[in-house]
Amino acid sequence: MTLLLFIFLLAFVQVGSADVLASSSxxxxxxxxxxxHGSVTVKCFYPATRVNRHDRKxxxxxxxxxxxxxxxxxxxxxxxxxxxxxxxxxxDYGLFTVEISGLRRNDxxxxxxxxxxNDKLFFKVKLDVSQDSVVPEEAQLFxxxxxxxxxxxxDFGSQYGTARKYLCRMTETQCITVIDTLGNVNSSYKGRVLLNYNEAPxxxxIFMTQLKRRDSGLYLCGAGRYGTSGETKELNIHVYEEPLLSNGNIEQPLVKGVLDGSVSVECYYDPKGNITLKYLCKWRQNGCTQLINSYGDVLDSYEGRIVMHDNPENGSFTVILNQLQENDAGYYWCMTDGEQEKKSSTxxxxxAGQPNLRGVNEFNVVAGSPLTMTCSYPCKYYSYSKYWCKWKNTACDPLISHEQNQTGLVVTCDQDSRILSLNFDQVTPTDQGWYWCGVKHEGHYGETMAVYLRIQGAFQRSEDAPNAESNNDVALSKTERKSKIAAGVESPVESSAEDNNSKVLLSVLIPLAVMFLLLAAIFAFVKFRFFKNSDRVSVASYRTNISMTDFENASQYGAKNNACMEESHETQLGEMNEYAITSGSPKQEPKTTKRGSKEEAEMAYSTFLLNSESISATNS
Incomplete structure (x- = not known):
């Protein structure tokens, strides 16, 4: 019985070992x-396990x-x-090469x-030596x-610069298109394959990601049309299962998010490699649209929605996308500029669902006002680290928590009510922009919520250049205020308030001054016309036919000229004394009331009537 059990265990171990070897071929x-007399290079691929990397080749x-x-x-x-x-x-790449030079016939x-x-892990290769001048091209192994x-x-040369480019997979009877430059993509490779042109015509x-065991096989990349025109190149792709992950990095073939929520994608690269550019792009059938890169370039429609955090210590960078919309669904590619770097897609x-981080997504605040922005989180984030950050195209660095920082902002967390707050003592125009509330756990970025802060009454610079002669003082004062603002002596809110007050005062005083000048001009004109017309009143205005000869006749018949009469002293009102005329020497000229031309004309007319009546009575 014991012997049978031993045999069974031995067979089980052998089967298990065979399975490991099969999966690690x-x-x-x-x-x-x-x-x-030439040379040949053989590439030998092996599973890059910890044991294999250090074992004898x-x-x-x-x-x-x-x-x-x-x-x-x-x-x-x-x-x-x-x-x-x-x-x-x-x-690091699970590869070793063997090069044999000075080839001989006995090789x-x-x-x-x-x-x-003891032949633990190997494969067989047949070597041939040819005396021809051209060696047939062999399938490239991956x-x-x-x-x-x-x-x-x-690469097929400039003669195929405008020809159709494609990748197809060989079967027993045909080569099935995987992707081509006409926009055709095989459904089983959707989001996993990408074709890009190089600079050389x-x-x-061709990039392929999320490779599976069933993707192993023989492929052709070509220019033109398979079987009818153009050229092809043979590719042999072998996908193996790795028992142990060499770097502990886990790919994310699928992430899920809810509307108005957020997702994070972790991308990996070789930190020892000469990597200068990292970016995330969204896959489409005829290309990949770049959304953000490590230089700080962000697609306009993603401003405030996307950020990249680089962690060169472990060779990874994380891209966070929030304010998710329906059209954000699709495939995203992590890319670098390293030749040997892998490209990954997610x-x-x-x-359906609701974001876990909730709060008001937009604030409109008057400059100089205090403000508190809040972000509530669920119980499952209780032990996570939380942060507020101000979004920039290059990063979203967390603001200092529980203490005053250089920007005058304070971040506080009320764990009882599960609310993370960002407090402004006094908002300024420079505070306008995007702010993110987020969580982080064990070095990995989690969910985020975006809030936009808009400042009203912000100081606006004039677009028109000031008049050099009339506005020198104004321009100088504005320059001084800007210098004070830059030095922190004066706040932009105060400067803006002073400018607004000046503008309001001028807008009131200028119309009043114009109205005053207009009224003064009208008054002067009326005054001038009044005196001018009063001096030009004539006897003819009384519609009579009086002539100067009539005045001479009246003088001859004893009519007295009031203009030449000595002025009389007039008694006070209410006394019955008649006018008394005195003559004496020295003659005292009492004060008289000056008559106007109109009054004199009336008196002359009255005298004329009296004289006419007297003449008529005498003649009769």
Missing amino acids: MLGPRQVTGLL YWCKQSTRQCSTIVSSNGYISRDYEGRATITDFP IGSYKCGIGI YIKQQGAVTITC GSFN ELKII
Whole structure:
């Protein structure tokens, strides 16, 4: 009974080992060909586990009895291959290469490319040496772990600069299109494949992400149309399962978000590589639209909605997208400019639900007023770190919590009511912009909520240049105020208030002054016309036919000229004394009332009537 149990356990261990080996197989070319006296390079791909990265790599030649080692990573080189064979390991990429130079006819044969000792992990390669001048092109090998990515470069020359470019997958009878430059994308590769042109005409790149075991196979990249015109290049893609993750980074093939909520996408790169550009783009059938990059460039329609946090210590950057809309659903790609860097894609789905962070999303505040913005969070975020930050195109750095910082803002958290507050003692025009409330857990950015703060009554600079002669003082005072504002001596609110008061005062005084001048001019004109008309009153205005001869006749008949009469003294009103005329020497000229021309004309007319009546009585 014990013996049977032992046999069963042994068989189980062997089966388990076989499964591990099957899932951790190596891959390389089945056959390579080199020119006589030339050289050949063989790429050997292996699972980049911790054990495999540090284990022995070797290249050996098979015979009927054994496989004799030619070169190994331990420094061994066979005597017949000294100076002709080299082996180079790239453990970070799960790859080592073997190069054989000075090829001879006796180099033809079967070889093994392997890891460890006793043929633990290997694959077989047949080497051929040709005397022809041209070596046939072999299929390019790509050894990719599951959920990984691959970059393929195809170059067919400038003669195919305007021709259709494509990638297709070989079957027994045809080559099924995966993607082409006409916008066709196979449904099983939607969001996982991308075709981009290179600078050189006829050259292009193909990126594939989220590779699965079923994606392994033979592919063709080409220019023109398969089977009828153009050229093709053969590609052999092998996708393997990796038992252990080498860096602990977990890809995100799918993220979910709710309307008005947020999502975060983590992207990984080699921190030791020469990476200068990192960006996130949204996939479309004929390209990928860049949304944000590490230089601070942000697509206009995503301003205030997207931010990138770079963490070069662990070779990752996180992109947060909030204020989610229905049209944000789709595929997003993490990209870098490194040639060996993997490209990863993530699908975003919009689902039903409500954001966990809630608050007012927009504030309109008068400059100089206090303000408190609040953000409520659920119980599940109780142990998370929370923050407020002011959005910029380059980052959203958290503001200092529980204490006054340089911007005059205070962040407080009431854990009992689960409210995170951002307090302004006095808002200024420079405070206008986007603010984010967010949570963070174990170094990973979580959900965020965006709030827009709009400041009313902000100081506006005049677009028109001031008059150099009349507005020198005004311009100087504005310059002084701007200098004070920059130095922190005077606040923009006070400066703006003074300018507004001055504008209001001028708008009132100027119309009053114009009205006063207009009334004065009218008054002067009327006054002038009145005196002028009073001096020009004539006897004819009384509609008589009086002539100067009539006045002479009246003088002859004894009519007295009042103008020449001595002025009489008039008694006070109410006394019965008659007018008394006195003459004496020295003559005293009492004060008289000055008559106007009109009054004199009336008196002359009255005298004329009296004289006429007297003449008529005498004649009768």
